[in-house]
Amino acid sequence: MPPFDVPEGDPFGPHNLPYGVFSPPGSSERRVGVRLGDHVLDAGAAAHALGSPYASLLARPTLNPLLAAGRTSWSDVRRALTAWVTVPAHRETVEPLFHPLSSVTLYLPFEVADYVDFYASENHARNVGRIFRPDAADSLTPNWKHLPIGYHGRSGTVLVSGTDVVRPSGQRKAPTDPAPVFGPSVRLDIEAEVGFVVGAPSELGRPVPLGGFRDHVFGLCLLNDWSARDVQAWEYVPLGPFLGKSFATSVAAWITPLDALEEARVAPPERTHALLPYLDDTDEEPGGYDLRISMAVNGHVVSEPPFSTMYWTAAQQLAHMTVNGASLRTGDLYGSGTVSGPAEGQRGSLLELTWNGRDALELPDGKRTFLEDGDVVTLSAWAPGPGGVRVGLGEVTGRVTPRADPVS
Amino acid sequence: MPPFDVPEGDPFGPHNLPYGVFSPPGSSERRVGVRLGDHVLDAGAAAHALGSPYASLLARPTLNPLLAAGRTSWSDVRRALTAWVTVPAHRETVEPLFHPLSSVTLYLPFEVADYVDFYASENHARNVGRIFRPDAADSLTPNWKHLPIGYHGRSGTVLVSGTDVVRPSGQRKAPTDPAPVFGPSVRLDIEAEVGFVVGAPSELGRPVPLGGFRDHVFGLCLLNDWSARDVQAWEYVPLGPFLGKSFATSVAAWITPLDALEEARVAPPERTHALLPYLDDTDEEPGGYDLRISMAVNGHVVSEPPFSTMYWTAAQQLAHMTVNGASLRTGDLYGSGTVSGPAEGQRGSLLELTWNGRDALELPDGKRTFLEDGDVVTLSAWAPGPGGVRVGLGEVTGRVTPRADPVS
Known part of the structure; x- marks a missing residue:
């Protein structure tokens, strides 16, 4: 039994x-x-x-x-x-x-201290660049291959899997609009990510080197960095995403200890640019994780993003996040950034899957460009474990609900 | 006695x-x-x-x-x-x-939940625009007059006044450099700000209207948002400031309750653009505060930024921060953004005071473009109180120290 x-x-x-x-x-x-x-x-x-x-x-x-x-x-x-x-x-x-x-x-399994979100998938960053800057010579910004780009998010709205996500309202302005308009987001999106949970704190002024990753990071979990693309597009220059992200970030109820993922470790993609010493992981243990993610809308799988394709590793992100002397606290959470593989069916956001709404997805219950009220988004994943047995990651799921009292 | x-x-x-x-x-x-x-x-x-x-x-x-x-x-x-x-x-x-x-x-008088930093001084934003985008038709970004631009910072490195600030290391790259270099920041700066401390929490999905400001915000304090301009310049596109700010944010040891500042309330500057209803404070109580700030380096006053000139009020910032449904927690802290008045001697950062290092300041102990090791920065302020008596704000001070163990 x-x-x-x-x-x-x-x-x-x-x-x-x-x-x-x-x-x-x-x-x-x-x-x-x-x-x-x-x-x-x-x-x-x-x-x-x-x-x-x-x-x-x-x-x-x-x-x-x-x-x-x-x-x-x-x-x-x-x-x-x-x-x-x-x-x-x-x-x-x-x-x-x-x-x-x-x-x-x-429940949310730990008290979140600081929440940071990265942007570590080259495929994702290139897709975003092609969508928003189609005329640029390079789809990546000049810094992208030199440092893991990241920003701080709102830790007070990190929610456990199963919590409804209220559609955010906010300002948006299409280039053709004479002035911004206010209302519920019409471009509510998913970002399929993996979150890393810091256990042991670090001292202010003392960076954590690449080799210190396992001493500080306890485990990982699936994470959905819900994003209101219309709000984000209008607000984000010059100080980055704010209300387009801060309404909700969902995490799985289960934290998988890194000790359970020894067999899932893989080398990250080959580096195309020389890295500064604090980020150079050539002589370190493999920093990637072979996590096979599945992203479903209303039970229908729309994408299978492979975490092994992430350019920047979690160890590099930790080293970067602390290299300026910033300290870590127990409960710090950092997201990998949207996981997108090279194939179309491996993209971790609707932004990429529908190419910013141009190509609707055909789901059994109708077409989708972005999320509709009532949609249930579920991320699940597994990793190779000992003797070929899979290690299951706890799923992260959430239903989109309309706001009860829209502000005018 | x-x-x-x-x-x-x-x-x-x-x-x-x-x-x-x-x-x-x-x-x-x-x-x-x-x-x-x-x-x-x-x-x-x-x-x-x-x-x-x-x-x-x-x-x-x-x-x-x-x-x-x-x-x-x-x-x-x-x-x-x-x-x-x-x-x-x-x-x-x-x-x-x-x-x-x-x-x-x-000690740090409260446990900081989320830390948000705004960008609410028109003079500051225009100075920054003129310095970094001298050829732009407008020194403000198109969204600036429509919403209080903000971003999340690192709450784990909010420090109480008197704590030494270790000079951060990081990547920087001048446009003429072929690749980024790593080392201690050579453009360490001050940002003279006022921080607002949230007391009463709010519910997820329920925005706080303009009129709810006093129900949620307990008090304010001086805040120095130390900034490594060289690190920030290289990292911040497209997701905003990260390591250029996250190494330290200093706050005063004393939180002044808003109840002590009734006589300091003033109307904000005239609005040049129509505001969406959730930000329109035309019929609200005066949302500005007449705080006279003084910024000193090694005891020598270098600037006197007037808080009354801030375009966006703290009430507008709170309404904006929650309009997407994001909840507030006790201990949330939000910074006003650098306070800069219209006059040269009212600029709240060395970036502006020295015009990005072009015009050195003459201090009694030598010239300064940006901060040197050993420099002590002190912000102090007062506000009009009852019967003409001043209300003193607790000072925020910090000494810049070199990092003991620079990472290569």
Whole structure:
């Protein structure tokens, strides 16, 4: 019987063990949970029941204490959890502490400190350049191959998967409009991304080198950086995206520890430009991750963006983000940027898939250029795991709803 | 004797009463403090000693509980504090709970949630436009008069006044350089700003109208948005400032409640463009504040930026920031943007004062284009108060130090 008898090859088997925060049926008390198959283990209760020293990290309403504990603790806790869900002697103690996934409420698993979003897919950046600057000699800006471009986003509107996304209102102005108009966005878009979760903080004034990535970053999750393209287009010169992004960023309820993704590591694409030493990862461990993402609208897959094609790695992004001396805090979250592969069916945004609305997608329930009210967007993914078993990433999903009280 | 006998007309008299967080000599315990003259009242201890119901808001290590309590509580607590420091019957109880300002340690007075920075001075925006786009027909971008341009910054590197600022390293590339180079910034700059501190949160999906400003914003403080111009110039297209700003943002140790600034309210400059209804403050209370800022390098005043000249008000910035449905959290901080008046001696950055390094400033200790290691930058300000008495704002100061371990 489940959960110990999770089927062989289940992408959420004991080789995976992502972390989340849940409340059991009939309770609103938040607890750290670990997913196994289609069940959730109350990790704090298990630690208490087994007399584990990790109860202080796990019997908490958020992942932050575990995140802050650092890499050695992350490995130790993972080893302990693996034993708890696989060693038959623990079965009698641990089994009553599982809840069916369908019975629990899931929450944002950690308190987000700063949220940064990057722009690390060359295919995405070139598509955007071709769409918005069709006459430019180079579809990339001159800095693109020299540094991972990024900007800060709003951490207060990072939402857990399943939260409705209210269509934002805002200003927009087509080049032909005499003045800006106000109203609900008519170009609401998806950005399929991967988010990296910082665990161990760093000191102000002390950059984290490329080799420090695993000491600071705990894990990753799928992320949808919802974007109002019309709002963004009017506002973003010269200081970057603001209200076009700040209304909602959705993340999966499950954080996959990097320790579960050893077999998914791959070398990033070949570098076409020499990199400054702090970004040069030639002699580092492979910094890419082979994550196979699937992007669906109303259950219909519209794209399969391959994360392995990202030009800039998460380690390079971390090194860049701190090279000016900026410190890291537990709970910092950074997004990879939209993941787009080289093929048309691998583009991670509707902007690219419909070429800015020119080529509508044919879905079973009608044509789409951008998102309509009621649309449900779901990102899911898997990565190669040990012995060919897949490592499943927690999905991130959200339904677009109209605003109840539009402001005029 | 002090503190009750603070001199008549002292800008930190009982009409002011800004809030901070301090620890007394010989202790590292953080407490809410209220400044009176050159003394600090241990507000939580006073509340306890006087049996005040506000002890739960004041006997805390941070201002966040008070901030979260909302406008009615802010007024009630201020009224109580005013009585404690002015009614002779309280003198015997309260007087021992004061500490000389020079004897205490001051801390960042609240936990910063999201940090947003605006660009609301027309003089500043035009100066920047003229410097960087001298051939443009209009020194403002087309959106400037239609919305308060803003972007998110790094809340984890907001520092309290007095904290050293380590010169950031980063990439820079002059147009004539064949490739970017890496090293300490050679164009480290000041941005004289005013920061607004959000107290009461707002709900996701529910914009805060112009008239809701005072219900959500607790107070203001001076803010120095340190900027590495060379880093910023190379990185900021197309997603805005990132590492050129994220290394440090300094704020004063004292938050002046808006209730202390009633007499400083002024109408903003005349609007030259029709505004969309959510930004149209024609029928609102005056949204500007008459704050007289002084900017000094090594004690020598280099500029006196007048806050009353800001085109966009803090209420408009709040309405804009939330009009897409983004929620507010207690501790959100937003900067006004560099304050620059119309005159040369009113410019709030060295970029403008030296016209991007072309015209060096003559200081008593030598010429300056941008900041040198060891330079101490201090912003101070006052506002008109009741009966012609000044309301002093807490200063924000910081010394530039070289990085100990430059990364290559």
